[in-house]
Amino acid sequence: MIKIFLIICIIPWKLWAWDKESTVKIYHHLFHAISQKEVIKVYTRDKEYRDAFDSSKLIQLVDTPAKADVILICCDKEMKKLIDVSKSQDVNLFATSYKLLKQYPQIIGAFYWKKGRSQLLFVKERLKKRNIKLPQEYQKFVVESL
Amino acid sequence: MRESIVDKFIGFLLISLIVFAIFLQVSTTENTKKLKNDEILKTEQYAQKIVRLIELRVNSNLEKTLKGNELVQKELNEILEAFLTKQYSYIFMLSKDDEGHYRFILDGDKENPEVYGSIFFPKSALFDKVYSEGKMSIIEQHDDVEGVWVSLVYPYREEGKTEALLVLDLSREYASYLNNFNSPLVRVVRIMQLFLFFALIFLIMITYRYYQTRKILIKDSLSNAYTKYYLADFFNKNDIAKYHFFLVDIDEFKAFNKKHGNDFGDKLIQSFVSRFQEALGEDAKVIRSVGTEFIAFCPKMEVDIYTLSEKLFQLLGTKAYHIEEERVHLSLSISAMNTPKTVHSVQKVLHILDEELLKIKSQGKNAFSVRCIDNDERMTYNDIDYVKLALEEERLLCLYQPIYETDSKQIVKYEALARLIDKEEPSKLISPFEFMQLIKGTSQYIKMSKLVLSDVFYTLSKYPKIEISMNLDLDDLFNKDMMKLINDYLVDNKENAARLTFEIIEENEISDYERVSDIFNALKKYGSKIAIDDFGSGYANYQYLISLDIDILKIDGSLIRKLKNDDKRAYIVVESIKNLAEIFDYELVAEFVSDEFIYSKVKDLGIRYSQGYYLGEPRLINEYLR
Numbered sequence: 001m002i003k004i005f006l007i008i009c010i011i012p013w014k015l016w017a018w019d020k021e022s023t024v025k026i027y028h029h030l031f032h033a034i035s036q037k038e039v040i041k042v043y044t045r046d047k048e049y050r051d052a053f054d055s056s057k058l059i060q061l062v063d064t065p066a067k068a069d070v071i072l073i074c075c076d077k078e079m080k081k082l083i084d085v086s087k088s089q090d091v092n093l094f095a096t097s098y099k100l101l102k103q104y105p106q107i108i109g110a111f112y113w114k115k116g117r118s119q120l121l122f123v124k125e126r127l128k129k130r131n132i133k134l135p136q137e138y139q140k141f142v143v144e145s146l
Numbered sequence: 147m148r149e150s151i152v153d154k155f156i157g158f159l160l161i162s163l164i165v166f167a168i169f170l171q172v173s174t175t176e177n178t179k180k181l182k183n184d185e186i187l188k189t190e191q192y193a194q195k196i197v198r199l200i201e202l203r204v205n206s207n208l209e210k211t212l213k214g215n216e217l218v219q220k221e222l223n224e225i226l227e228a229f230l231t232k233q234y235s236y237i238f239m240l241s242k243d244d245e246g247h248y249r250f251i252l253d254g255d256k257e258n259p260e261v262y263g264s265i266f267f268p269k270s271a272l273f274d275k276v277y278s279e280g281k282m283s284i285i286e287q288h289d290d291v292e293g294v295w296v297s298l299v300y301p302y303r304e305e306g307k308t309e310a311l312l313v314l315d316l317s318r319e320y321a322s323y324l325n326n327f328n329s330p331l332v333r334v335v336r337i338m339q340l341f342l343f344f345a346l347i348f349l350i351m352i353t354y355r356y357y358q359t360r361k362i363l364i365k366d367s368l369s370n371a372y373t374k375y376y377l378a379d380f381f382n383k384n385d386i387a388k389y390h391f392f393l394v395d396i397d398e399f400k401a402f403n404k405k406h407g408n409d410f411g412d413k414l415i416q417s418f419v420s421r422f423q424e425a426l427g428e429d430a431k432v433i434r435s436v437g438t439e440f441i442a443f444c445p446k447m448e449v450d451i452y453t454l455s456e457k458l459f460q461l462l463g464t465k466a467y468h469i470e471e472e473r474v475h476l477s478l479s480i481s482a483m484n485t486p487k488t489v490h491s492v493q494k495v496l497h498i499l500d501e502e503l504l505k506i507k508s509q510g511k512n513a514f515s516v517r518c519i520d521n522d523e524r525m526t527y528n529d530i531d532y533v534k535l536a537l538e539e540e541r542l543l544c545l546y547q548p549i550y551e552t553d554s555k556q557i558v559k560y561e562a563l564a565r566l567i568d569k570e571e572p573s574k575l576i577s578p579f580e581f582m583q584l585i586k587g588t589s590q591y592i593k594m595s596k597l598v599l600s601d602v603f604y605t606l607s608k609y610p611k612i613e614i615s616m617n618l619d620l621d622d623l624f625n626k627d628m629m630k631l632i633n634d635y636l637v638d639n640k641e642n643a644a645r646l647t648f649e650i651i652e653e654n655e656i657s658d659y660e661r662v663s664d665i666f667n668a669l670k671k672y673g674s675k676i677a678i679d680d681f682g683s684g685y686a687n688y689q690y691l692i693s694l695d696i697d698i699l700k701i702d703g704s705l706i707r708k709l710k711n712d713d714k715r716a717y718i719v720v721e722s723i724k725n726l727a728e729i730f731d732y733e734l735v736a737e738f739v740s741d742e743f744i745y746s747k748v749k750d751l752g753i754r755y756s757q758g759y760y761l762g763e764p765r766l767i768n769e770y771l772r
Contacts, residue, residue, distance in 0.1 A: 098264055098265075102261075113292065114260065114264075114266055115294075115315065116235060116236070116287075116292035117269045119265075141267070
């Protein structure tokens with residue numbers, strides 16, 4: 001009976017952990033491609049992402065945007081607060097929606113969902129501006145214009 | 147029989163359930179598949195309709211018409227939206243830009259519409275295929291596309307060129323709905339499958355138990371030979387006629403146990419069985435019948451049964467056994483049988499083997515005998531069921547053999563001889579020799595005696611001037627039922643009783659002459675006579691003359707037959723019996739007078755009465771009294 005109870009408790013936790021793990025894995029791949037670093041310092045205000053990255057050893061959350069290698073933008077409001085920082089060449093902005101990517105030329109790429117399909121986009125000119133060379137497997141996601 | 151029907155019924159029920167469950171499983175799966183295909187077909191029709199509606203609104207060059215024309219975009223988006231029912235997750239239209247990227251040009255999603263011209267990665271190479279070939283395609287989506295079961299990609303073509311792709315994404319939710327459409331039926335199938343699963347487990351358990359029990363039942367743990375259960379089981383599946391049979395009994399085995407102990411005896415039996423098996427080969431089966439009696443059977447081989455029996459007798463009997471540093475020999479009685487082709491009953495075979503074994507044992511044991519029966523006639527008549535049916539159907543006939551006064555050759559009496567009438571061939575009469583041993587001591591014997599008595603008394607009543615003698619086994623006189631039967635007949639037919647002679651035949655020595663004397667007196671009470679059959683052989687000895695009140699002596703046939711060879715000793719013995727009979731004033735009858743020479747000898751000896759084939763064979767009474 002105790003075993004069954006433990007299994008019932010552990011399974012949802014495990015599923016949740018697995019979901020978090022895969023999110024971290026995807027974003028680490030992306031951020032690694034952008035920054036070329038193994039351990040990436042990330043700044044984000046979004047609680048869900050912070051929770052997800054919190055347990056990762058490869059994605060290190062930072063408190064200030066200036067210290068970050070990558071800033072993950074999840075909403076327009078957040079972007080507005082980071083307008084000054086975004087001008088810096090040292091920090092790379094990455095969005096979670098097509099809208100943000102299109103709206104703000106400082107953002108180099110986005111990972112988002114459209115019609116049930118995951119979408120990854122990088123803007124060629126913006127990458128060039130920041131001297132980012134993406135690995136070969138990402139080239140098919142690089143577009144000239146939005 | 148009833149158990150077999152129940153087994154068959156359970157088997158039939160299980161098979162029916164399995165077939166029904168498979169049928170339900172297949173039909174529900176097929177039905178769901180059909181529903182899905184119908185839905186895909188319907189989607190294709192919708193796609194055609196949407197494209198036709200767009201074509202009606204846009205005369206030519208869709209992309210140019212839509213670009214910057216929000217009104218047309220809105221109108222066409224509304225068309226798409228009209229088709230976006232709950233079956234669909236998304237309906238949208240894509241066109242390819244100069245870089246080869248897909249971009250939204252229409253979207254039926256009212257709440258969250260995609261911006262015209264925004265980039266879209268469809269995550270399937272089939273989109274490109276549809277674009278280049280201009281043929282509709284159905285793409286089954288997997289987990290990487292959220293909430294979409296199937297995408298129908300329909301090309302929008304202008305002047306033979308694909309201008310855009312119309313995408314209708316059927317929702318995963320709707321697929322679940324279709325899957326669950328037959329859910330009550332599926333539930334029944336699942337319950338049935340569950341039931342069948344448990345039934346199969348139960349069946350496997352029962353089968354396992356059955357084989358475990360069978361193993362215990364068919365193998366004798368002590369000797370490692372099979373048991374009699376195996377015999378019946380084996381011949382349910384195999385043809386008896388293809389096997390030689392042996393019945394082997396170890397003589398005086400108790401002496402070994404007594405002398406060397408039971409453990410020694412057990413080891414000796416194990417060694418015996420092992421050697422027995424080895425001698426007959428691996429295809430043979432050795433069965434421990436009872437105690438130290440073993441049945442064995444082996445496929446008929448090139449070696450004849452006599453040679454095989456001899457080999458067996460040598461190997462098992464003559465060759466010594468080495469047990470616990472002791473060297474012992476076994477005395478064996480073996481009866482073997484070459485089964486006829488038409489035999490079907492093991493019991494018949496065993497019965498004959500048993501008879502043969504008894505003969506060997508009565509002749510001093512430690513010998514073997516082979517019984518070769520070319521046809522199964524002998525075996526058929528040896529079947530208790532066959533005799534039982536014959537008596538039930540009263541297929542019994544009494545023949546009468548005349549007994550003559552030797553000098554005058556005048557018939558003085560008739561001996562009643564019972565015969566069974568063959569069922570298949572009524573002209574064929576079966577001698578009691580064929581079945582008597584089988585029915586002795588059973589109710590069938592009483593039944594047969596009743597029929598004989600009835601016929602004899604009827605004949606006595608019908609022919610008031612004749613006398614009849616009938617055979618009676620001494621053992622029967624100890625049987626209360628039999629005696630009551632005879633007594634009732636005598637009481638009811640007192641007037642005929644004096645014309646009746648009881649010919650007493652016996653197979654066992656009399657231990658209680660006083661009791662036999664009382665029985666004889668009871669039989670003689672109404673004037674019947676007592677004759678001693680086969681006098682001069684077996685147990686029919688002089689003690690009879692001393693202790694019992696008898697009327698007639700019938701000299702044993704074997705003595706009379708010897709007169710044919712001018713056997714002087716036999717002649718003297720017969721003469722002495724004749725003298726003895728004269729002194730005791732017994733009537734004397736010579737049986738087996740089969741030719742004129744014997745008749746003349748009997749006549750010379752002065753034996754008053756004669757009986758035999760030379761004088762008259764057993765016939766229907768009316769043939770003699772015409």
